[in-house]
Amino acid sequence: MDQYRKLWDASIGGGLPIIFNCMNNFYGMGGQPEGETTGMQSIARFGAGVNPEQMHAEEVNGYNPLAVIDAFERARVILLEGRGPVLLDTLTYRYSGHSPSDASSYRSREEVEEWQAADCINGFRSQVVESGAVSESTLDEARSAVEDLVFDMFRLAIDLEASPRIEVSSEMVGSVMFSSGRVERFDEREPEFLGDLAENSRVKQIAAKVRTALVDGEPVPKLKLYNIRDAIFEALLHRFAVDPTMVAFGEENRDWGGAFGVYRGLTEALPYHRLFNSPISEAAIVGAAVGYAMEGGRAVAELMYADFIGRAGDEIFNQLSKWQAMSAGVLSMPVVLRISVGDKYGAQHSQDWTALLHHIPGLKVVYPVTPYDAKGMMNSALIGTDPVVFLESQRMYDVGEMFEPAGVPEGYYEIELSEPSVKRSGSDLTIVTLGPALYTAIKAAEELSVRFGLSAEVIDLRSAVPINYEPLVESVRKTANVVLVSEEVERGSVMQTVAANLTQLCFNDLDGPPVIVGARNWITPAAELESLFFPQPSWVLDAIHEHLLPLPAYQPVTNRTKGELIRRARLGI
Amino acid sequence: MPKSIPVVPDEVFRPGAIHFHDILVNAYSRSVVEESARFSPDDLVHIWRDMCAIREFETILNEIKTKGAYKGVTYNHAGPAHLSIGQEAAAVGMAYSLTPQDHIFGSHRSHGEIIAKGLSAIRRLGDDDLEHVMRSYRDGAVLAPVEKVYSVPVGELAERFFVYGAYSEMFAREAGFNRGLGGSMHAFFTAFGIYPNNAIVGGSGSIAPGAALFKRINRRPGIVVANIGDGSFSCGRCGRVSPLLPWTSTASCGTRP
Numbered sequence: 001m002d003q004y005r006k007l008w009d010a011s012i013g014g015g016l017p018i019i020f021n022c023m024n025n026f027y028g029m030g031g032q033p034e035g036e037t038t039g040m041q042s043i044a045r046f047g048a049g050v051n052p053e054q055m056h057a058e059e060v061n062g063y064n065p066l067a068v069i070d071a072f073e074r075a076r077v078i079l080l081e082g083r084g085p086v087l088l089d090t091l092t093y094r095y096s097g098h099s100p101s102d103a104s105s106y107r108s109r110e111e112v113e114e115w116q117a118a119d120c121i122n123g124f125r126s127q128v129v130e131s132g133a134v135s136e137s138t139l140d141e142a143r144s145a146v147e148d149l150v151f152d153m154f155r156l157a158i159d160l161e162a163s164p165r166i167e168v169s170s171e172m173v174g175s176v177m178f179s180s181g182r183v184e185r186f187d188e189r190e191p192e193f194l195g196d197l198a199e200n201s202r203v204k205q206i207a208a209k210v211r212t213a214l215v216d217g218e219p220v221p222k223l224k225l226y227n228i229r230d231a232i233f234e235a236l237l238h239r240f241a242v243d244p245t246m247v248a249f250g251e252e253n254r255d256w257g258g259a260f261g262v263y264r265g266l267t268e269a270l271p272y273h274r275l276f277n278s279p280i281s282e283a284a285i286v287g288a289a290v291g292y293a294m295e296g297g298r299a300v301a302e303l304m305y306a307d308f309i310g311r312a313g314d315e316i317f318n319q320l321s322k323w324q325a326m327s328a329g330v331l332s333m334p335v336v337l338r339i340s341v342g343d344k345y346g347a348q349h350s351q352d353w354t355a356l357l358h359h360i361p362g363l364k365v366v367y368p369v370t371p372y373d374a375k376g377m378m379n380s381a382l383i384g385t386d387p388v389v390f391l392e393s394q395r396m397y398d399v400g401e402m403f404e405p406a407g408v409p410e411g412y413y414e415i416e417l418s419e420p421s422v423k424r425s426g427s428d429l430t431i432v433t434l435g436p437a438l439y440t441a442i443k444a445a446e447e448l449s450v451r452f453g454l455s456a457e458v459i460d461l462r463s464a465v466p467i468n469y470e471p472l473v474e475s476v477r478k479t480a481n482v483v484l485v486s487e488e489v490e491r492g493s494v495m496q497t498v499a500a501n502l503t504q505l506c507f508n509d510l511d512g513p514p515v516i517v518g519a520r521n522w523i524t525p526a527a528e529l530e531s532l533f534f535p536q537p538s539w540v541l542d543a544i545h546e547h548l549l550p551l552p553a554y555q556p557v558t559n560r561t562k563g564e565l566i567r568r569a570r571l572g573i
Numbered sequence: 574m575p576k577s578i579p580v581v582p583d584e585v586f587r588p589g590a591i592h593f594h595d596i597l598v599n600a601y602s603r604s605v606v607e608e609s610a611r612f613s614p615d616d617l618v619h620i621w622r623d624m625c626a627i628r629e630f631e632t633i634l635n636e637i638k639t640k641g642a643y644k645g646v647t648y649n650h651a652g653p654a655h656l657s658i659g660q661e662a663a664a665v666g667m668a669y670s671l672t673p674q675d676h677i678f679g680s681h682r683s684h685g686e687i688i689a690k691g692l693s694a695i696r697r698l699g700d701d702d703l704e705h706v707m708r709s710y711r712d713g714a715v716l717a718p719v720e721k722v723y724s725v726p727v728g729e730l731a732e733r734f735f736v737y738g739a740y741s742e743m744f745a746r747e748a749g750f751n752r753g754l755g756g757s758m759h760a761f762f763t764a765f766g767i768y769p770n771n772a773i774v775g776g777s778g779s780i781a782p783g784a785a786l787f788k789r790i791n792r793r794p795g796i797v798v799a800n801i802g803d804g805s806f807s808c809g810r811c812g813r814v815s816p817l818l819p820w821t822s823t824a825s826c827g828t829r830p
Contacts, residue, residue, distance in 0.1 A: 021801070024803040033803045062666070070603075084796075096656035099656075133609065147625060
């Protein structure tokens with residue numbers, strides 16, 4: 001990424017001040033990167049492929065501490081001149097096994113003995129003694145003293161009375177899974193902007209928009225309609241203006257404003273170093289956000305499609321999610337990971353993977369689908385200190401506010417991430433939704449009302465993690481029937497978890513089992529065939545008719561019988 | 574948005590060749606005598622002492638894992654111990670000239686890097702700073718068991734505090750740096766510039782550039798070191814090809830040869 005020096009303000013300082021230091025001990029667990037598992041021959045060679053400066057790469061004698069010090073001091077000069085990064089290939093060797101159970105079957109005794117004969121500690125001792133700079137007795141005394149210190153501390157650490165283990169029975173681990181903080185700004189300096197925000201074209205455009213979907217019962221024309229894009233933009237702009245450390249990056253974030261234009265207008269408002277195009281590497285995008293947050297800044301990273309989560313699998317599932325708890329609350333992770341969920345683009349661009357995200361402890365996962373919810377929840381995510389995966393439906397970006405009669409407030413407000421939202425009141429059954437299925441459920445509720453005189457309550461979870469179940473329980477106690485709808489594939493979906501919990505919480509209040517309507521357990525087919533895949537209003541009616549409340553003279557359009565459920569499960573589809 | 578980086582056919586199709594320069598191998602050849610102006614006798618003793626500290630730290634772990642005892646003290650350590658005995662010079666050389674504002678990230682085999690960086694930071698921080706770190710860190714929970722036994726000068730207390738916090742972390746003790754929730758493969762202590770170590774091979778490769786981005790964007794001092802094992806260089810971390818590609822910068826001229 002060359003924009004540090006080509007496009008960023010010179011005062012930022014140029015290339016990244018980082019040394020990639022390969023602690024090259026010539027083995028993985030036992031496999032040999034040089035000669036066996038790769039053909040590199042030298043790790044330093046990597047640098048030559050990366051940039052014209054070859055990352056200033058060199059191989060360093062890692063058995064001589066002075067050689068390593070020398071290399072690091074030269075590297076620091078390069079970094080401070082803005083010519084980084086640097087790659088060092090520090091050659092070393094471990095005589096210890098990969099782990100204490102390692103029988104060293106992958107190397108010969110002679111090889112290990114040769115390295116022990118060249119031992120770096122003994123070798124340095126010989127150098128120093130030969131130079132006459134320090135006497136042998138001084139070295140021996142220093143070694144003896146520090147070994148005693150280490151041994152003493154080992155003994156203190158294993159002493160159960162002085163150093164008790166963490167209370168296994170306590171809720172300590174649970175208490176550090178999230179930091180649940182509120183931080184307006186991570187630094188006091190003035191946030192950097194280009195020009196006057198009041199003159200920004202997008203800001204002016206939004207100011208002229210209508211903040212409800214309907215006016216006097218008539219739909220607002222698309223170009224005049226304040227939509228979810230605008231809602232997310234407003235929340236982001238607010239925090240950009242308050243927190244000088246906040247940065248946003250991802251694929252095509254500048255100029256395009258992200259593939260779906262949420263950031264449009266920010267290119268003109270923010271300097272490069274606050275909004276930039278990343279390389280097309282989802283792992284790098286999420287990983288960098290994690291490192292940025294660990295250092296004490298707020299990052300908004302974006303993945304263009306939910307289907308690309310796999311490209312950042314480790315960074316989302318093992319890094320973003322875990323470091324708050326693994327640090328016992330020492331680190332916070334103020335990262336909002338924006339991920340858009342596609343449709344119309346087939347099997348690898350149209351998948352709702354909320355279930356994968358919600359399975360991982362340590363992530364908050366939200367999926368608002370109204371402008372009011374999107375702005376309020378983005379505001380909450382952006383003042384918090386936890387990693388929040390913020391899902392955005394591409395199909396919903398242009399939707400206006402249909403549920404808040406007063407429209408979306410121009411000012412700042414927050415929505416508690418855990419709170420489900422009752423979008424339509426009812427008394428005969430409850431439909432719980434997550435994501436765009438809200439609008440499917442509203443259509444179904446309308447049809448239930450018009451055709452069958454049934455009053456359905458529609459509740460949008462808005463969030464997969466965390467969830468306050470109390471409003472759901474309250475509704476189910478009232479209606480005794482619940483259908484759960486989302487666009488995830490049905491198997492292992494968030495709704496399966498919610499249904500299981502509601503069964504436990506409301507068993508005595510239910511007239512029938514919670515029924516789940518999700519997408520089929522297939523690949524997402526082509527746009528023209530999506531109605532066969534994603535839940536339709538008729539599927540909701542079918543499920544109600546089959547399992548909960550038989551609808552008079554109703555002809556189901558899909559097969560939702562128990563026999564069909566068993567058939568599909570047996571086939572794995 | 575003004576076009577900033579033009580793509581011009583005449584330049585794209587101009588004949589030429591891409592040149593590489595030599596990569597130095599073991600270029601350092603000065604003796605201790607030749608370096609006498611750079612390293613005082615005290616410096617040399619520090620380097621030596623830090624290497625010996627790491628060797629002892631890991632020898633103890635190795636002995637208790639393989640024999641259940643060290644110098645007559647028995648202990649059963651259930652968790653992992655990925656050791657780097659033999660690599661001490663690399664760790665100490667890496668950490669020796671880093672300041673507390675320089676931040677290191679590492680791998681699952683990073684005990685040596687942690688100890689080297691901790692001891693280096695302790696030598697560079699003043700007594701007041703060390704006191705503050707030890708007393709404020711988790712409200713003194715790591716310091717308390719050490720201070721109860723040892724009444725020693727601040728520098729030595731800090732070394733004991735640090736080694737104790739690291740061992741306690743590995744043995745899942747409440748007094749561990751992270752209350753034992755990190756453990757052997759993830760021990761870290763940010764107050765001394767030691768950032769998380771990662772049990773996922775190459776895991777630091779994508780995270781450490783974010784730390785460097787933070788320093789640049791927020792104009793903070795210090796550099797970042799990502800210590801990564803040779804085994805991780807093919808793992809595709811943070812990119813299709815290598816841990817290094819995506820966030821790295823190219824030459825200031827940037828034109829094709």
